[in-house]
Amino acid sequence: MSEAPAPAPASEGAGIKLSASHRISERWLAGLVAVLLCGLFVSWFILSIQLPTAFFSDGVGPAMFPKLISGIGAILAVVMLVSAITISNRIRYIEFGKLWTTLGFVLLLPIYAALMNATGFYVASLTSLPLIILLAGGRSWLMLVSAPILFCLFVYICFEMAMGVPVP
Amino acid sequence: MLDNMLLGFESIMHWMPLLAIVVGSILGYLIGAMPGLGPTLGVALLIPFTFELDVVTSIVGLVSLYMAAEYGASITAILINTPGTAGAVATAWDGYPMACRGEAGKALTVSIVSSGFGALTSGILLVFTATYLAEFALYFGPAEYFALGVFGLSLVSSLGGKSLTAGAISLFVGLLLTTIGLDPVNGMPRFSFTPDLFSGIPLIPALLGLYAISEVFMMIESKEPQRKSIPIKGILAAPPRLFKGLIVTIMRSSLIGYVIGVIPGAGTSIASLVSYNEAKRASKTPEKFGTGAIEGLSASETANNAAVSGALVPLLALGIPGSATTAVMIGALMIHGVQPGPMLFLDNPEIPYGVFAALLLGVFVMVAMGLLGVRFWIKVIDLPRPVLAASITGICFIGAYSDTNSMFPIFVMLLLGIIGYIFRKLSIPLAPIVLALVLGPLVESSFRKALTISDGNWMVFLQTTIGSTLLFLSALSFVLPLLRSARKAKKDNKYST
Numbered sequence: 001m002s003e004a005p006a007p008a009p010a011s012e013g014a015g016i017k018l019s020a021s022h023r024i025s026e027r028w029l030a031g032l033v034a035v036l037l038c039g040l041f042v043s044w045f046i047l048s049i050q051l052p053t054a055f056f057s058d059g060v061g062p063a064m065f066p067k068l069i070s071g072i073g074a075i076l077a078v079v080m081l082v083s084a085i086t087i088s089n090r091i092r093y094i095e096f097g098k099l100w101t102t103l104g105f106v107l108l109l110p111i112y113a114a115l116m117n118a119t120g121f122y123v124a125s126l127t128s129l130p131l132i133i134l135l136a137g138g139r140s141w142l143m144l145v146s147a148p149i150l151f152c153l154f155v156y157i158c159f160e161m162a163m164g165v166p167v168p
Numbered sequence: 169m170l171d172n173m174l175l176g177f178e179s180i181m182h183w184m185p186l187l188a189i190v191v192g193s194i195l196g197y198l199i200g201a202m203p204g205l206g207p208t209l210g211v212a213l214l215i216p217f218t219f220e221l222d223v224v225t226s227i228v229g230l231v232s233l234y235m236a237a238e239y240g241a242s243i244t245a246i247l248i249n250t251p252g253t254a255g256a257v258a259t260a261w262d263g264y265p266m267a268c269r270g271e272a273g274k275a276l277t278v279s280i281v282s283s284g285f286g287a288l289t290s291g292i293l294l295v296f297t298a299t300y301l302a303e304f305a306l307y308f309g310p311a312e313y314f315a316l317g318v319f320g321l322s323l324v325s326s327l328g329g330k331s332l333t334a335g336a337i338s339l340f341v342g343l344l345l346t347t348i349g350l351d352p353v354n355g356m357p358r359f360s361f362t363p364d365l366f367s368g369i370p371l372i373p374a375l376l377g378l379y380a381i382s383e384v385f386m387m388i389e390s391k392e393p394q395r396k397s398i399p400i401k402g403i404l405a406a407p408p409r410l411f412k413g414l415i416v417t418i419m420r421s422s423l424i425g426y427v428i429g430v431i432p433g434a435g436t437s438i439a440s441l442v443s444y445n446e447a448k449r450a451s452k453t454p455e456k457f458g459t460g461a462i463e464g465l466s467a468s469e470t471a472n473n474a475a476v477s478g479a480l481v482p483l484l485a486l487g488i489p490g491s492a493t494t495a496v497m498i499g500a501l502m503i504h505g506v507q508p509g510p511m512l513f514l515d516n517p518e519i520p521y522g523v524f525a526a527l528l529l530g531v532f533v534m535v536a537m538g539l540l541g542v543r544f545w546i547k548v549i550d551l552p553r554p555v556l557a558a559s560i561t562g563i564c565f566i567g568a569y570s571d572t573n574s575m576f577p578i579f580v581m582l583l584l585g586i587i588g589y590i591f592r593k594l595s596i597p598l599a600p601i602v603l604a605l606v607l608g609p610l611v612e613s614s615f616r617k618a619l620t621i622s623d624g625n626w627m628v629f630l631q632t633t634i635g636s637t638l639l640f641l642s643a644l645s646f647v648l649p650l651l652r653s654a655r656k657a658k659k660d661n662k663y664s665t
Contacts, residue, residue, distance in 0.1 A: 030594055037337065044344060044359070051358060060616045062351040062358055069347060073340035079333055094593050098389045105388050109381075109561075109582045116565065117575045129558040136388045138554030147555045151562055158198065159566065164213065165205065168569045168578075 026092040027084050034081035041074035101135045108132065121167040122152050172513075173295065176521025180529065184225045185522070189530045192232030193537055199233070200240020203376055203567035206253045207237035208492045215500050223504040224519060228526040230500055234493050235476050235527065236534050238436055239283040242469055246275045247549045248560050250380035254371060255436030255475070257602050258444040258468035260379060265460035270396060272546045273405030278462055279469045280538030281411060282418055284531050286470035289422035290429070290477035291527040298481050298520070299513065301430050305482045305490075308431055310617035311628050315638035316431065317611035320438055322645040323445045324600045332650065334596040341587075342604025345369045352613035353620075364576040371605055373568035373577035374584050378598050380564045381585025386592065387557045394553045405542055414466045417447050425471030429478020432490050436472040436479075437606045443471030445645070477527060484508055484520045 044066060051063035096102060108131055116124035129148035138144060159165045180186065192214070199210035211230050218226035241252030246263030259279065266275040308316075324339045325332065348359045349368030360366050411418075421443040428439040447467030448457045457464045479490030487509035489495035501508050506519060513520055551559070568581040588598055622628035630636045 026594070029590075033590065033594060037341070041340075041344070044347075047359060052356075060353075060619055062354065062356060065612045065615075066344075066347040066358065069340055069343045073337070073344060076333060076337045076340060080337055083333065096389060096593070098391075102385060102389050105385065106586060109585070110579070112561075113565070113575065113578050113582065116578070121566070121569075125562055129562060132384075132558040132561055133554040136384075136554035136557040138552065143552065143555060147558060151559055155562070155566065158202070162198075165209075165566075165570060166573060167566055168575065 023093040023095050026094050029094055030084035031081055034077050034084055038074055038077035038081065041070045041077055044070035045074065105132070105135050108135070116168045121155070124168075125152055125155075172517045172521045173525065175518050176523075176525035177529075179224050179518040179522040180228055180525050184221065185228045185526065188221070188225045188229030189232045189526055189533055192229040193236040193530060193534050196233040196236025196238075196534075197240040197243070197537065197541070200237030200252045201243045203244055203250050203252050203372065203380065203563060205567070205570055206241070206372070207234045208496055209570070210234075210237050211493050211496045211500070215496070215503070218500060219503065223501070223506055224522040226500060226504060227497070227519065227523055228530075230497055231476075231480070231523055231526055232530045232533070234497075235287055235473060235530060236537075238472050238476055239280060239469070239534060239538060242279045242283070242472075243276065243545055244563075246279060246465075247272060247545060248380065248556065249383040250560060250564065251375055253436065254375060254602075254606060255440050255472035256468075257375060257379070257437065257599075258440045259465060259472075261444070261458050261468075261599065262461050262464035264383075265458070266462075266465065267549055269460065271460070272549045273542050274462075275465060276542045276545055277406040277539065278410070278414075278465055280535055280542070281406075282414070282421075282466040282469040283473040283538070284535035285418045286422045286425055286472075286474035287477065287531045287534070288528065289419070290426040290474035291524065291531065293422075293426050294477045294480060294527065295524045298485050298524075299510070301427075301478075301481050301485075305430050305432055305486065305488070307632070307634055309632075310614040310621060311632060311635045312638070313433070313610055313614035314618055314629060315635040315642070316434065316438075317607045317614060319638045319642040319645065320441060320607040321603055321611065322642040323441060324603060325646045325649040331595070332653075334594075335600050338591065338596050338598065339600035339604050342601035343608045345374070345601075346604060346608030346612070352609055353616045362576075364574070367572075368609070369580060369605065370568075370571045370577045372571050373581040374605055375602065376564045376567050377581035377584030378588035378601060380560055381581060382588030382592055382598075384557045384560050384564075385585070385589040387553055387560075390553070396550050405546075410462065414463065416450075417463050417466050418470050420446060420450070421467045421470035422474045425474025426478040428471075429475030429490060430481045431478075432482050432488050433610070434475075435491050436475040439475035439478070440468040440472040441603065441606070443467045480523065480527075484512060484523065485510060487512075 048063050048066040048070060051061070051066070053061040053063050108128060112124055112128040115127060126148050129151060130144045133144055133147060155167060159167055180189075195210060195214065196207065199205045199213075200207065210233050214230060214233055218229065221229075238253065238255055241256035242259040242263065243252070245251040245256040245260035246267050249260050249264040251257045251260050263275045263279060266272065321339065324335050346368065348365050350356065350360070350366050351358050357366060424443045424446060425436075425439040428434045428442060429436070444457075444464055444467050447463050448454045451457065451461070451463050453461070479494050482488040482490040483494040483497060487498070487507065489498055498508060506512065506516065549556070564581060565578055568577045569575065571577045591598060618628050619626070629639060
């Protein structure tokens, strides 16, 4: 199931004309993710050990399932790490089209959430949505101003007025 | 039976019940299309408005809302890869790629017509089989539920993409997430580092993060020009001959959706996932699934609407809710002094048969409104990409907040959004995580309950026909795709040497 764009084709001479900072070797990224996942599964296994095993009325106990899942998961993560290390000679690169804007979006999301918690949905949206539009490539002042306002109006009418669904 | 059906139609052929069908359908569309709201919330919101109405009008309005909401969830799934409910996740897998290549109108049309057929077929099945199938639902104990859950999880071998390791990793990450929260059997906290996690990872915010937020990431970094939707000429955006080729898919998916919907707790999500997988297995071009295959879209949408009728079987015939939404509907019936169950068919036949009649009539209302709405809905995808990205983000925040009216699910959604984005960059499929989140709790709790009931006897899972059949099918479901890919790899190697 292709839910992600295919990784950039192998660099065989021509390669992709991007700066090195905008592409990461698939082997490196897969290896990093595999190590992180392995750490996660191992940690989970260790925490599971502290859970009680079989109870009087519960022959299996709350520890079994997490131990089983984290044990198998850790093995799979190691398999993923090994296949990342032993990947064929053709190195594939994963393209991060606009790395800094993507990182900017990663930073903006929790700020949007924190702002929403502090000031409410409408103030946070009127402040943050223009930034999201900017990050996504919108440059027109009309778009930056009108889209967030219309969106907030839409939310107010559909959610609060029509359906009585509270927003943050 | 015929007399009762005529009684049922007679009870809804007044302006109030007919208006309830229309209003319920409109509200259902809107609510279903808003991620995080869903039919359960919609029904709960509408109940107070039914206090002054008679019971037939009330229940007919609620059922219409339920049916339309399951379709409504597919609108955002197709247009912006944001499933409105868990039952629309499989719809997004093929519907969204179709929308990305400018075929949003076609996808929405196939979706609404398939939903209509699914609802109609299952409505007819409901009329003839409600009381008999209700007994079937009673055969499902913990061992059978475990087998059903394992069958669902075995779909990972065909839904897990090209790499089995990647699919398995994704599945186990999802299963790991399901161990967070209160233990399903004895209620002790597990991996709940904060009280907000006692009820586990919330499903809808998780789906919003994995699919919608990760999609916003992809939109932000995309350098490809935005494709506009192909304009619709005529009433249907998809030619009628297209549906000729989907007849078998629709019939099969209707049956799957209806039967799974009958099983209490199984729900539209399991129905659509199983139906999608069966359609992929039966297809001559399974490799196209996930890239915009109409069969996949049709299978998912048919099944999730067919499951709505299925969920009404245990509700009306046994008084047992078949889904969270029907659990709320039981409340509506009791408010009106009606006790659902076998006696309802004897004491107040106009109520269940009125529901059946409303389902059959409501399908046409739902499809007509859906087809009329397609031209409007595809305008959404023609919005400039930056505006779409911002709007999706805002709607996701509302959807995640609506889950528990607290901020915590929003942070869960953001974290899973980042994980979803990284997984997509590495071509690790997200579908297995969804499978795990939906089925993991069912598998663990029913496994443990079955062993407790049988005093630790592991043979309990093979002692009933339903359980052993499902486990056998699970083994086949897991092994066959592996054998097929191994055979294909061998053939490719043979031709390349």
